[in-house]
Amino acid sequence: DAGVTQSPTHLIKTRGQQVTLRCSPKSGHDTVSWYQQALGQGPQFIFQYYEEEERQRGNFPDRFSGHQFPNYSSELNVNALLLGDSALYLCASSLGSSREETQYFGPGTRLLVL
Amino acid sequence: AQSVTQPDIHITVSEGASLELRCNYSYGATPYLFWYVQSPGQGLQLLLKYFSGDTLVQGIKGFEAEFKRSQSSFNLRKPSVHWSDAAEYFCAVGSYGGATNKLIFGTGTLLAVQP
Numbered sequence: 024d025a026g027v028t029q030s031p032t033h034l035i036k037t038r039g040q041q042v043t044l045r046c047s048p049k050s051g052h053d054t055v056s057w058y059q060q061a062l063g064q065g066p067q068f069i070f071q072y073y074e075e076e077e078r079q080r081g082n083f084p085d086r087f088s089g090h091q092f093p094n095y096s097s098e099l100n101v102n103a104l105l106l107g108d109s110a111l112y113l114c115a116s117s118l119g120s121s122r123e124e125t126q127y128f129g130p131g132t133r134l135l136v137l
Numbered sequence: 138a139q140s141v142t143q144p145d146i147h148i149t150v151s152e153g154a155s156l157e158l159r160c161n162y163s164y165g166a167t168p169y170l171f172w173y174v175q176s177p178g179q180g181l182q183l184l185l186k187y188f189s190g191d192t193l194v195q196g197i198k199g200f201e202a203e204f205k206r207s208q209s210s211f212n213l214r215k216p217s218v219h220w221s222d223a224a225e226y227f228c229a230v231g232s233y234g235g236a237t238n239k240l241i242f243g244t245g246t247l248l249a250v251q252p
Contacts, residue, residue, distance in 0.1 A: 065242030079237035128181040
């Protein structure tokens with residue numbers, strides 16, 4: 024049973040560029056959440072996708088956008104990259120979005136913005 | 138506001154010694170609480186969770202946590218630490234709203250294990 028997978032594992036970009044990160048949820052899961060983990064910090068919620076729609080968004084600007092595909096996989100896009108966007112980006116999947124559902128995390132994509 | 142506080146940024150224990158990692162939360166309703174562990178270069182692995190019922194919950198790898206409502210705490214414990222437990226530990230509270238379940242994390246506690 025495949026867990027949550029993310030690609031790429033590492034990425035280096037320069038300021039102003041755009042980046043796309045990808046996530047495949049755990050088998051059977053239909054809900055994907057994205058988190059940003061800056062160095063020395065806990066993960067922070069970016070947004071969640073269910074049925075191809077964005078649900079709640081955390082405190083992140085519109086430069087951060089996403090998409091969910093019919094097969095439940097998801098992409099996170101960040102435009103006009105800033106140095107402060109350097110972080111580990113974690114994808115988590117769950118079956119539905121009720122409070123009882125556990126979120127399972129992927130290994131993350133480490134983004135470095137120069 | 139909902140929040141999680143992990144007062145200890147870094148803890149060092151000897152192998153075989155007991156461990157307690159502290160976690161305090163602020164949440165208006167009944168909290169759903171989690172402990173995750175992150176090894177270097179890895180994602181987050183769920184150790185245990187508390188939703189309701191028995192306030193002492195057992196998790197994987199010999200970890201347990203106790204929910205104390207009166208103290209707004211959910212401390213993680215292990216009776217005997219192994220070298221492989223060296224990692225960063227995150228406490229989180231599940232926040233539900235707008236048909237969305239999101240996790241609010243603390244800043245983490247980095248555990249070092251010395252021989």
